[in-house]
Amino acid sequence: MPPSPPVHTLVGDVPRVPALFVAAPASGQGKTTVTAALARLHARQGRRVRVFKTGPDFLDPTLLAAASGAPVHNIDLWMTGEADARVRLAAAARDADLILVEGVMGLHDGTPSGADVARLFDLPVLAVIQAGAMAQTFGAIAHGLASYGAPFRAMHVLANGVGTERHATMLRESLRGGIEWAGALARDAAASLPERHLGLFSADELPDLLTRLDRLADALAPLPVGRLPDPVPICAAAAPSLPPLLAGRRIAIARDDAFRFIYPANVDTLAALGADIAWFSPLRDTALPACDALWLPGGYPELHAATLAANQPMLQSLRDAHAAGVPMLAECGGMMALFDTLVDREGKAHPMAGLLPGTVTMQARLAAIGHQAVVLPWTGLPVEDNEIRGHTFHYSTTASELAPAATATSPRPGGKGEAVYRRGSLTASYVHGYFPSNPAAIAALFGG
Structure with missing residues (x-):
């Protein structure tokens, strides 16, 4: 498939690029698999996708890199710092058609939290909520994620682990306050990613990784979340030059x-x-x-x-x-x-x-x-x-x-x-x- 035309624009010195911060109310909701599947969905359509991982993490980035076809860097407002994050986002925005940032744990967990990252860089949020064992409480959780603290640029919610069409309708009808419905994913064990004591398996340990991600990408494609998000302004920043202190070593x-x-x-x-x-x-x-x-x-x-x-x-x-x-x-x-x-x-x-x-x-x-x-x-x-x-x-x-x-x-x-x-x-x-x-x-x- 030939590459899709670039979808980013430049307003003054600030590039505008489709971007999304993928979050959840807790770990284990499916945000890594959804982020990877979204990256795979757009990459196989010829778009240049850049993905970032919030927080200290070595394993999720390998999966996201395999899905997107590009290196994945970390954003952590304490460990990496705001300036480093701005430089890396700006570098991605110069040639990316889509930027995805995966959160860590729950959206509001930690100090600083994923919510702090989304607000600082004014990124719309996609909340992945494991909804298999709930109905209208789905709307309450979505409302809590969206309204706890300062408002976000936008809040979209994706219901994961949904049983039936009727179940999906109940979840969608429970939403309040301008929260956007991103769709519902059915339970699919064949698309899940295995874990062990330190987290998910690395990409090179899963020979069928792309098959799993293609399966999930196919499921996302017809949903609202499968569409390219609206462009948002991405900060402009230049990387500092380093002296050659290790030259010759x-x-x-x-x-x-x-x-x-x-x-x-x-x-x-x-x-x-x-x-x-x-x-x-x-x-x-x-x-x-x-x-x-x-x-x-x-x-x-x-x-x-x-x-x-x-x-x-x-x-x-x-x-x-x-x-x-x-x-x-x-x-x-x-x-x-x-x-x-x-x-x-x-x-x-x-x-x-x-x-x-x-x-x-x-x-x-x-x-x-x-x-x-x-x-x-x-x-x-x-x-x-x-x-x-x-x-x-x-x-x-x-x-x-x-x-x-x-x-x-x-x-x-x-x-x-x-x-x-x-x-x-x-x-x-x-x-x-x-x-x-x-x-x-x-x-x-x-x-x-």
């Missing part, structure tokens, strides 16, 4: 089934700082690539612990790099692989790289979640210039004789900060850092 980044939690913006930041990127797989490769620094991001080492433990050449290569003083950053799952021992969810112990003394043990319940800020005094930067923002989300706990070299802080009153370990050239923590929050500190951490 090669940074090796782990990426495979065990290490997959990587913000695209982090890699973009390293490249903008002048770094050369070398990818490697701790599961499959037997040695590190030649590098000046090393990043082990988070992921699922607990699901691949036996393979990691068996790859002794790679574990030795990590030990050798550490002994040689190569700057190393290990985040969450990356850190787990560097302890002496990893105990998986079945209680089986696996020997790891042994760069950190102690044991990391998987738990049945979530151990920590939320925003985190880290100040690393060993970067050599002034304390006031040294904060890196990010988040934590893990099911494991650590037991170590090694005292933390620093402790992250939580913006939540009473929130607990994660331990940050420092051993030689290694910095390790459960915190997933957002590199654009402080490129200079990231460059210093990697030895630039």
Whole structure:
């Protein structure tokens, strides 16, 4: 199918692009599948679709990227900041025919919330409500979402999990106060996306993902929500230029089934700082690539612990790099692989790289979640210039004789900060850092 003609316009310096903020009253309502299906629907019609994910998230963006055919960046008014969000939205608006922003949890959950994002950027809201077990209460929930706090540009509601045409009519007739009906989706187990302990499966773990999304896109196409939304003004902002603090340095980044939690913006930041990127797989490769620094991001080492433990050449290569003083950053799952021992969810112990003394043990319940800020005094930067923002989300706990070299802080009153370990050239923590929050500190951490 030939590409559809562009639908964005320019008024002065401000582009106007069809855009929608996809929200829900809670998690588990179907907003990720609906957002992905909308992206797929318009992308297969030849439109250029750009999707953003609100809040810290690694898994949903992989699904949204597969659906849209373009990288997906995060918008989080605390972690990424308003300025970063404006730059990324403005860049998308320059060539996109549709911008979709998926919310996080419930529309009004968190501080800042998805509602704050929708209001700040004046985006119309599509609320996806799981309506399978309700009737007129659907209208009350929609009314509450629309009227709680300052008004939105517009509010549309999509009923999910609807049983019959009569059921859909009851839901539609329950709406009040100018809320727009976006349609009803029937229950369809074949289009749902599977989950596990850290959330949805990643796109590359679902070989039939596009088949599932096409099925749902077909269901959305005849509904009001399937039409292209009205254009809205998108903020104009330019990305700051970064000094080449990492020019001439090669940074090796782990990426495979065990290490997959990587913000695209982090890699973009390293490249903008002048770094050369070398990818490697701790599961499959037997040695590190030649590098000046090393990043082990988070992921699922607990699901691949036996393979990691068996790859002794790679574990030795990590030990050798550490002994040689190569700057190393290990985040969450990356850190787990560097302890002496990893105990998986079945209680089986696996020997790891042994760069950190102690044991990391998987738990049945979530151990920590939320925003985190880290100040690393060993970067050599002034304390006031040294904060890196990010988040934590893990099911494991650590037991170590090694005292933390620093402790992250939580913006939540009473929130607990994660331990940050420092051993030689290694910095390790459960915190997933957002590199654009402080490129200079990231460059210093990697030895630039």
